[in-house]
Amino acid sequence: MNSPAVPPEIAQWFAGRGWRVRRHQAEMLAASDAGMHAMLVADTGAGKTLAGFLPTLAAFTPSRIADGARPEGLHTLYVSPLKALAHDVQRNLLTPIEEMGLDITVETRSGDTPSDRKKRQRSRPPNVLLTTPESLHLLLSFEDSFTLFAGLKRVVVDEIHAFATQKRGDLLALALTRLQAIAPDMQRAALSATLADPEAFRGWIAPWGDVDSVAMVEGEEGADPQVEILLPEEERVPWGGHAATWSIAQLYERIRANNTTLVFTNTRFLAEYIFQHLWDANEDKLPVGIHHGSLSKEARRKVEGAMARGELRALVCTASLDLGVDWGDIDLVVQMGAPKGSSRLLQRIGRANHRLDSPSRALLVPGNRFEFLEATAAKEAVEEGQRDGEDFRPGGLDVLAQHVMACACAAPFEEKALLAEVRSCWPYAMIDEDTWSRVLEFVATGGYSLRAYDKFKRIVRGNDGVWRLSHPEQAYRHRMNAGIIVDSEMLEVRFRNGRSLGKVEERFAASLRTGDTFQFAGVNVEVEQLKDMELIVRASSKAAMIPSYGGLRMPLTTHLAERVRHMLVDRAGWARFPDDVREWLEVQDWRSRLPSPDNLLVESFPHAKRHYTVYYTFVGWNANQSLGMLITKRMEDLGLMPGGFVANDYSLAVWGLKPVEDPRPLLSPDILTEEFIDWVQDSHLLRRAFREVAVIGGLVERQHPGKRKTGRQVTFSTDLIYDVLRKYEPDHVLIEAAWQDARARMTDIGRLGDLLDTAAERLEHVTLDRVSPLAVPVMVMIGRESVPQGAQDDELLLEAETLAGAAMRVEDLPGLPPD
Structure with missing residues (x-):
């Protein structure tokens, strides 16, 4: 039975499709009607996204409006970790809106949105705006944000597990506190299928950590997934290797036997590598595509459209399609290599069938014997309903500095009032006044060692005690450079005479010290120095101290x-x-x-x-x-x-x-005391971490009007500042932030x-x-x-x-x- 709270227009639409309003969907609507925030944990295919939007749809139904006025302006914000997910949700949300005949406008906003549309959205916003944490942060930096969000009724945070424990989650948590200050009656809703600790995330989504204000909604149970581990037909499980290329012939037969297969890999290189091997085996010329973050926007959109129209038989991809993309005709998901976590595997499995009552089918393809054990462990964890995930940690000070600057761009602020606002979100609830003062001092002057330089003076405090921008152009510079994602650079490996050996990921190079030896391009080389985004080496007769290295790796949980x-x-x-x-x-x-x-x-x-x-x-x-x-x-x-x-x-x-x-x-x-500290400081780990926090915190700008700094230019700038701070101000707030990153993220x-x-x-x-x-x-x-x-x-x-x-x-x- 449908809840009485469900408007007849919505109930009839469900019935017309042969569906019913599920219990968790009705409970999300009931929680909203009761004025509560809500956290929904439900299996993939359970209609989570529709459940999150049900209160919004209900607010625009004729039976709810009755003689009242239709809601005007921005009513609901939807925040997701991926641009692709926002575009997919827009496609799927428009169908019920059109079929119910509701007068609701829906648009997306991301880095790919044309500038003229972005400008129009601030003055004439849609009723529903689908966006990312970074784009929301930029919206909040404008003076008209107070008008834009004054009537906001609802924020829906999708796939909360994917970013709440990371810096993007810090940025979003701060944005939610600002939105709540602008629109005190705003309701928050969070959605996820894979939470190991729902109570912790419930605290994250709650204003002031008041978990009692957040209704906990559990989804109806769906069909158990069907997970199979692929083994060699005649050979043994391999001893080594990660690509699992032994499986290509068997994998191709599975693709032929299914309508649409989604093939997940753990790295972009492996996506390209497996894609090429599948093409070599593709005697039937089946339409097979590839999708990962390094592809152009146009290429990604083309593939996404082809999948949505059911034109591909297989798509090889990375984590770029982990989350929520609803392509209902996928009947098999393949995981190449080890899954690295049960929650990640469950999320990927959920891309198959995407219907609660039908089992999702998945095939795990281990590359070696340890990966076979890991695949078995993940399979059994999924069958037992066990989840895993990252722990929460204190919010990043570089992210807080970026938020402070965004607030100053929007309007002058009083520091005690902003501190109270900041403390109302989970990642910064325990920030003390001394740390807060240091963050403000950094945003205002760059810190004690840099205060003599006018370029670092971004905000000033007037005689009235109110902080404001030092110059209006600071707002423009902030908006050009704001963001959390700092692209990983590839470093050239070359001899001092200029001969190049190729490129390695900066993460690997950052772990090296002068004198370290490693094997590259078949040659043992010794590190002389890391300079201007180049790793200078010389040929060495010494044994390679570090003979191998890896690409970007997903951590084993x-x-x-x-x-x-x-x-x-x-x-x-x-x-x-x-x-x-x-x-x-x-x-x-x-x-x-x-x-x-x-x-x-x-x-x-x-x-x-x-x-x-x-x-x-x-x-x-x-x-x-x-x-x-x-x-x-x-x-x-x-x-x-x-x-x-x-x-x-x-x-x-x-x-x-x-x-x-x-x-x-x-x-x-x-x-882990003196030796660890010495090693990190002698290597470039801390220097690399400092560059990231300096960019996020706004100390170093990547973008200037009409041009963008190269990675080498950014590195040169941050290295100069880093050396000054290490010598004269080792307790600088960004050095502290860099240490936090180096300890937690780069070395675990x-x-x-x-x-x-x-x-x-x-x-x-x-x-x-x-x-x-x-x-x-x-x-x-x-x-x-x-x-x-x-x-x-x-x-x-x-x-x-x-x-x-x-x-x-x-x-x-x-x-x-x-x-």
């Missing part, structure tokens, strides 16, 4: 890592694994030990005249990469003559000329700390005469440059067979065969 660890010690559960995977674990159990959830297993063994130590950490690539840097530094100090390390999500392999008799001194928790310091605590209490060190079966997946990465990731999978497999032959021999032989 703690929840999924723990599930894999439990699998490893659940010997009875191995029966459900393929024979070769079960044999792999059985020989590991016989020859060495297995990592457990309660210990840190470390193995040491000789190979090819070097001594290897493998740490089974399960803390993800970022943390393992950082730990490798720290361990090799300690090995140098202890005279163990380290040669290098290589890491994946599950383990870290370090080698040297002398054996590690006891790994405990290398893993003592104090490694929290997981490292937990790992070292475990090592201090429950470390198990096993000395072996040769490589163990569990070590093979990380050992095959040694000496293999992983950019482009996947391109050398065939060579990896050959190397794996050699190593595996030694690791899996159960007869008592004296050692490994020579390389």
Whole structure:
């Protein structure tokens, strides 16, 4: 039965389509009618977006308007993390509006919106505006924002899990506080399908953290997803590699057997790589497309339109299509490689069928044996309804500085009133007056060390104690440069004579120090300096300390890592694994030990005249990469003559000329104090983090009238300022913000700390005469440059067979065969 609160026009529209108003949709409407905010957690295909908009549609129905006036002006804001999602929602929202005959105007606003339309939207806004956090922030920076939003009745935040715990979430939380101040009766609604901790997000969406003002609405249960793991038909599950190109022939047959297949990859390169392999196998010339963030707007829109019209048989994509895009005729979702999280996998699975009563079908394609375990863990987590996600952390000070500047652009402000407003949102609820004063001082002068320079003076405080812009042009400059997303740069690797070897991601280069060696383009090179977005190197006869590196990597969630660890010690559960995977674990159990959830297993063994130590950490690539840097530094100090390390999500392999008799001194928790600080400061991690916070905080501008600074120019500017602040003002607010980013995002310091605590209490060190079966997946990465990731999978497999032959021999032989 429909709730009495549902207007007849809406009930009739549902009935005409053979649908019913679902319980959670009616409850969202009832919560709005009761004047409450709301949080909806419902499965994909449950009609979440329509539930979020139901109060808006109801407000425009003739039965609700009766003799009253139709709502005028901007009534509802819809905020999503993706431009594609906003455009998709616009398409799907217009259908019920037109079929019900409602007089509602709907438009989108993003960075792609023409400037003339943006200008018109401020003076003659639509009733419903679909936008992103960044575009909303810019709207709030205009003087007319108070008029524009004065009558705002509702804000719908879609896919809240995708950005609430990040800096974009900080920006949106601050925007919501400003909107609430302008329109005190504004209602907030948040939507998601994959929340591990709904109560925390409920606090995030609530004004002043008043969770009692937020109605918690749970969606009706839908059909359980059908998840399958693809295995090689005749061969074994691969030892190494990530691209899973072994599956192309089988994958192509699945595409042929289905109407539309969505193929997810974890990186943009892999999207291109898999797309090309599918085209090579595409004997039937099926229409297959590709979609990722590096493609032009026109190319993305063309593909999105083709999918919406049902013209493609398959689409290879990245996280650019993770969220909410409603293409109802997709009947299979494929995940290439490990999913890295149960919530992420569930979100991607939900793109199939997109109907609550029909099961979504998904196919997981692991690239290697550890990825098979991870895929199994994710599959079982989805079946059990277990979710994972990032924890909340204090709001970024660089984001707060950007918000303060936006407020000043809109109107003069009194600092205590703005502080109270800022404290009303979850990420900044605990900000103290000293930090607040430092942020204001930074926006006003750039900070103590920079206050002598007029270019950093953006706001001033008058005799009346009110802050205002130092000059009207500051508003124009702010709007040109505001934003949270700072594009990752590619750095040229070249010799001092100018010869170029190619490009690496800046994230990798930022982790290097002068003197570090790594393998690139088949050559061992030593770092001389990082200068002006170029990594200057020289040929080296030293062993490559860091022989491989990865592209942008999705982090393995703690929840999924723990599930894999439990699998490893659940010997009875191995029966459900393929024979070769079960044999792999059985020989590991016989020859060495297995990592457990309660210990840190470390193995040491000789190979090819070097001594290897493998740490089974399960803390993800970022943390393992950082730990490798720290361990090799300690090995140098202890005279163990380290040669290098290589890491994946599950383990870290370090080698040297002398054996590690006891790994405990290398893993003592104090490694995260002085040595960690020294390493971060000697590397370019902190310098890179500073550049990002300087751009976000408005200290360095990327855009000038008629031109945009190159990445090299931005780096040059921020490096100069960074050196000044490090020397004269090390406690500057942006140095603090950069440290927060470097510790949390670039090194995953929290997981490292937990790992070292475990090592201090429950470390198990096993000395072996040769490589163990569990070590093979990380050992095959040694000496293999992983950019482009996947391109050398065939060579990896050959190397794996050699190593595996030694690791899996159960007869008592004296050692490994020579390389």
